[in-house]
Amino acid sequence: KEETGTKVLYLGHTLPQTHPVHKGILEFQKALEQKSNGTLKVKIFPDAQLGSEREVLELLQIGSVAATKVSAATLSNFVPEYHILGIPYLFRDKDHQFEVLEGEIGKSILQKGSKFWLRGLCYYDAGSRSFYTSQKAIRTPEDLKGLKIRVMNNQMAINMVNSMGGSATPLAYGELYTAIQQGVVDGAENNPPSFVSSNHYEISKYYTLDQHSSVPDVLLIGTKFWDKLSEEEKVWVQEAADESAQAQKKFWNESVEESMKIAREAGVEIIIPDKSLFAEKSKSVVEEFVKEFPEMEPIVNQIKNK
Amino acid sequence: MSIEIISIIVLFVSFFTLLLLKVPVAYSIGIATTLSLLLNIDKLPGLTTIAQRMTTGIDSFALLAIPFFILAGDIMKRGGIANRLINFAKSLVASLPGGLAYVNILASMLFGAISGSALAAASAIGSIMTDRMEEEGYPRTLSASVNITSSTTGLLIPPSNILIVYALASGGTASVAALFIAGYLPGILLGFAIMGYVAFIAISKGYAKGKRATFSEIWMYFRKAFFSLLLLVIVVGGIVAGIFTATEASVIAVLYAAILSLAYGDMKIKDFSGVLLSSAKTTAVVMFLICTSMAMSWLFSFEGIPEMISVFLLESLNNKFAIFLAINLILLIIGTFMDMTPAVLIFTPIFLPVVTTLGMDPVHFGIVIVLNLCIGICTPPVGTLLFVGSGVAKVSVTQVIKPLLPFLAIMVAVLMLISFIPEISMFLPRLFDL
Amino acid sequence: MSKVDLIFNRVSRILEVFMIVIFALLVLDVLFQVFSRYLLGTSFTWTEEFARFALIWMTILGAAYLNGKKEHLSMDFLYQKFSETNKRKASILIEVLIFLFALIVMVIGGLNLVYTTLHLEQLSGTLRIPLGYVYAIMPFSGFLIMCFSIYHISNFLKNKNIE
Ligand code: NA
Ligand code: NA
Numbered sequence: 010k011e012e013t014g015t016k017v018l019y020l021g022h023t024l025p026q027t028h029p030v031h032k033g034i035l036e037f038q039k040a041l042e043q044k045s046n047g048t049l050k051v052k053i054f055p056d057a058q059l060g061s062e063r064e065v066l067e068l069l070q071i072g073s074v075a076a077t078k079v080s081a082a083t084l085s086n087f088v089p090e091y092h093i094l095g096i097p098y099l100f101r102d103k104d105h106q107f108e109v110l111e112g113e114i115g116k117s118i119l120q121k122g123s124k125f126w127l128r129g130l131c132y133y134d135a136g137s138r139s140f141y142t143s144q145k146a147i148r149t150p151e152d153l154k155g156l157k158i159r160v161m162n163n164q165m166a167i168n169m170v171n172s173m174g175g176s177a178t179p180l181a182y183g184e185l186y187t188a189i190q191q192g193v194v195d196g197a198e199n200n201p202p203s204f205v206s207s208n209h210y211e212i213s214k215y216y217t218l219d220q221h222s223s224v225p226d227v228l229l230i231g232t233k234f235w236d237k238l239s240e241e242e243k244v245w246v247q248e249a250a251d252e253s254a255q256a257q258k259k260f261w262n263e264s265v266e267e268s269m270k271i272a273r274e275a276g277v278e279i280i281i282p283d284k285s286l287f288a289e290k291s292k293s294v295v296e297e298f299v300k301e302f303p304e305m306e307p308i309v310n311q312i313k314n315k
Numbered sequence: 316m317s318i319e320i321i322s323i324i325v326l327f328v329s330f331f332t333l334l335l336l337k338v339p340v341a342y343s344i345g346i347a348t349t350l351s352l353l354l355n356i357d358k359l360p361g362l363t364t365i366a367q368r369m370t371t372g373i374d375s376f377a378l379l380a381i382p383f384f385i386l387a388g389d390i391m392k393r394g395g396i397a398n399r400l401i402n403f404a405k406s407l408v409a410s411l412p413g414g415l416a417y418v419n420i421l422a423s424m425l426f427g428a429i430s431g432s433a434l435a436a437a438s439a440i441g442s443i444m445t446d447r448m449e450e451e452g453y454p455r456t457l458s459a460s461v462n463i464t465s466s467t468t469g470l471l472i473p474p475s476n477i478l479i480v481y482a483l484a485s486g487g488t489a490s491v492a493a494l495f496i497a498g499y500l501p502g503i504l505l506g507f508a509i510m511g512y513v514a515f516i517a518i519s520k521g522y523a524k525g526k527r528a529t530f531s532e533i534w535m536y537f538r539k540a541f542f543s544l545l546l547l548v549i550v551v552g553g554i555v556a557g558i559f560t561a562t563e564a565s566v567i568a569v570l571y572a573a574i575l576s577l578a579y580g581d582m583k584i585k586d587f588s589g590v591l592l593s594s595a596k597t598t599a600v601v602m603f604l605i606c607t608s609m610a611m612s613w614l615f616s617f618e619g620i621p622e623m624i625s626v627f628l629l630e631s632l633n634n635k636f637a638i639f640l641a642i643n644l645i646l647l648i649i650g651t652f653m654d655m656t657p658a659v660l661i662f663t664p665i666f667l668p669v670v671t672t673l674g675m676d677p678v679h680f681g682i683v684i685v686l687n688l689c690i691g692i693c694t695p696p697v698g699t700l701l702f703v704g705s706g707v708a709k710v711s712v713t714q715v716i717k718p719l720l721p722f723l724a725i726m727v728a729v730l731m732l733i734s735f736i737p738e739i740s741m742f743l744p745r746l747f748d749l
Numbered sequence: 750m751s752k753v754d755l756i757f758n759r760v761s762r763i764l765e766v767f768m769i770v771i772f773a774l775l776v777l778d779v780l781f782q783v784f785s786r787y788l789l790g791t792s793f794t795w796t797e798e799f800a801r802f803a804l805i806w807m808t809i810l811g812a813a814y815l816n817g818k819k820e821h822l823s824m825d826f827l828y829q830k831f832s833e834t835n836k837r838k839a840s841i842l843i844e845v846l847i848f849l850f851a852l853i854v855m856v857i858g859g860l861n862l863v864y865t866t867l868h869l870e871q872l873s874g875t876l877r878i879p880l881g882y883v884y885a886i887m888p889f890s891g892f893l894i895m896c897f898s899i900y901h902i903s904n905f906l907k908n909k910n911i912e
Contacts, residue, residue, distance in 0.1 A: 058616040064371045070865050072360035125869045162874040187490045191557025337828040338843050339821030346850050362858030366887050374801050566779040588769050595768040599811025696826035
């Protein structure tokens with residue numbers, strides 16, 4: 010939609026306004042409006058007002074919404090290369106992760122989306138996902154046996170939990186609180202800020218920091234909107250995204266600290282397990298993955314050897 | 316005038332014009348949405364977005380409970396379940412002054428509770444009770460009024476499809492399980508309030524009392540109705556105990572109703588394709604309404620309408636009590652000419668943010684909006700329950716209106732109680748920690 | 750009965766069979782999901798996705814069927830007060846509007862949706878089927894609705910069957 014001389018970039022995402030990733034997006038908005046002298050405006054729709062992650066990605070392709078922020082896990086159903094980022098224990102630590110994401114490999118994955126009309130702009134830190142359970146503590150992979158763990162509706166996540174011995178149960182996120190409370194599932198897995206903002210910490214006794222995967226969030230712009238921008242505007246958008254990514258990492262770290270404090274004070278027992286035991290179990294997931302996508306094996310190896 | 320204001324005017328003017336022209340409601344919503352959206356977005360992306368919202372709007376496992384409860388209700392409607400419930404209700408309350416009116420109310424409550432459909436309750440109970448009540452001197456129009464208003468209790472007492480629709484419209488902030496539990500007390504309160512008014516009429520007009528049933532008679536009728544009533548325990552108990560989700564409970568209800576009606580001999584295997592077809596038709600009516608309503612509510616978000624209305628209400632009224640009252644009034648007016656499902660889908664996203672800002676629980680608001688619209692389906696010009704209820708009583712809609720008015724007043728009074736005393740709705744969900 | 754009426758009846762009957770079959774599959778699918786979890790102790794990830802897609806198909810195909818039978822919910826409190834000629838005019842107008850909505854949104858918008866998702870090779874989460882196939886019910890039903898509207902309009906013009 011164009012008003013006199015200004016372009017409005019409609020951006021929809023599914024997170025609440027208190028979320029550190031939303032704060033990162035606000036930085037993007039601020040930086041872009043500043044760089045463009047107000048000629049490029051960003052209108053943000055949080056709380057899934059414009060639809061779920063998958064639905065908004067489609068709207069980017071259709072061309073009615075300009076930009077969005079989704080998890081790389083959702084994106085992998087559109088752009089297969091993002092599957093790589095969901096591989097359990099792919100990154101050694103956060104430094105390794107962002108060295109890869111902000112380096113050539115990460116950028117090339119962002120570019121891959123253009124073929125599917127979804128141009129990646131930058132990665133946001135979404136931390137590491139870990140298990141939380143309502144009744145039974147998970148200290149080793151053996152403890153997962155027989156536990157129904159809610160996962161995202163994503164093959165990699167399902168395979169991962171099953172390979173570790175749990176029983177993966179895909180369930181809508183909105184139904185999860187009641188499902189845990191009533192024992193329809195025994196637990197779920199997520200990063201600390203989501204564990205707390207969803208209030209799942211109120212009904213979970215244990216949080217096992219096995220940090221099995223570090224799927225980042227991705228800020229995307231539809232190529233339908235992107236192609237209409239001038240070269241100068243494209244530079245502004247990319248720069249604003251990069252700046253927001255750096256700011257967001259700080260918001261994220263603050264939020265993790267804050268969330269862990271809230272969880273601890275609420276009486277959640279934080280378990281620090283031997284991660285290598287879980288990593289060992291999940292190796293079959295990588296093998297299965299490279300069997301399905303042999304063309305991605307070199308990238309996986311490249312990341313691991315970096 | 317800004318483009319937002321113009322597109323809102325286009326939306327509402329075209330919508331109501333189309334409705335009045337007798338364009339089907341689902342299409343009125345779809346066409347109005349299309350006209351308004353095309354003012355904002357380029358043609359092809361705009362049209363494609365509506366097509367996408369219509370499909371993804373119903374892409375939800377939770378919504379599956381709707382066709383399943385419809386099917387379970389249709390299976391039960393065919394058999395002798397209505398009669399068994401009436402006999403059980405009669406053994407309990409027929410000996411009170413105006414006994415048969417109580418029987419009607421209680422049977423409608425039970426049937427509505429089990430089937431989750433006010434229309435099913437009104438037609439199943441009304442068709443049997445109106446004649447029996449006439450024999451004892453009740454005007455048919457009075458029987459119709461009793462039957463129509465008491466059937467709405469089934470929409471509050473779980474299982475209830477409209478509460479599932481509300482859960483969807485609330486964007487997951489209210490769970491189906493919590494809403495189901497929350498509906499019990501308001502539903503029962505509404506039933507009792509209607510009974511209270513009937514007692515007043517019965518005593519002043521001297522309607523006959525029935526014979527008091529002996530305990531063994533009550534026990535006999537209870538046994539006969541037992542398996543029908545057990546369905547309630549299985550469905551709601553299963554959800555609350557965490558044995559299954561609401562959707563899974565609904566399919567269990569189908570299986571249970573099917574087995575029960577086969578066992579009672581009410582249905583044969585070959586009857587099922589007919590029932591499936593009629594339920595599929597009802598499902599398509601409701602779900603297609605949801606399709607276009609979801610497109611419309613997306614347009615609302617896109618244009619920031621909920622935000623605008625919320626800011627307007629909060630700033631101009633600036634008083635919690637006045638805002639609740641205003642919202643209730645708006646909903647009552649909407650309810651007179653709009654059917655329940657689209658009204659819930661369209662107005663929940665608009666009003667929910669306002670009331671939650673003021674500290675109202677989304678579950679509580681769900682009960683308020685549903686009860687409010689329960690009144691709407693009993694009123695002209697558009698009242699599906701009023702039409703069905705008058706139809707089965709074989710009286711004209713205009714004849715029913717006068718005796719119906721005091722009942723509607725009772726409903727409004729109950730609505731006020733439930734709006735301003737959150738505990739009526741929230742006591743049970745809190746008790747069960749939902 | 751004219752040949753067109755025969756075709757209309759045949760198409761309606763086929764749609765009925767489809768709706769019954771899809772509904773029956775839905776019931777079996779979700780029952781299977783519940784029982785597999787409790788009796789077999791495993792959850793199959795495809796049952797939920799199948800159910801969601803089947804519901805979309807049943808709804809949108811069912812909407813086309815309802816158009817054929819004119820059984821969609823509508824509000825006739827003003828319409829009742831129209832004269833016979835105005836009722837006929839309004840009925841034709843209603844069908845024209847439905848025809849246009851089906852053409853513009855369901856067929857054109859729907860085809861572009863199908864084209865976009867197929868072209869971009871988008872697959873569903875667990876069944877791994879192209880989502881374009883799921884969306885294809887939209888233009889297909891839209892086309893049926895257009896045919897039904899033409900059929901109804903021609904009947905109105907022949908001045909039979911006003912309601
Ligand atoms: Na009910
Ligand atoms: Na009404």
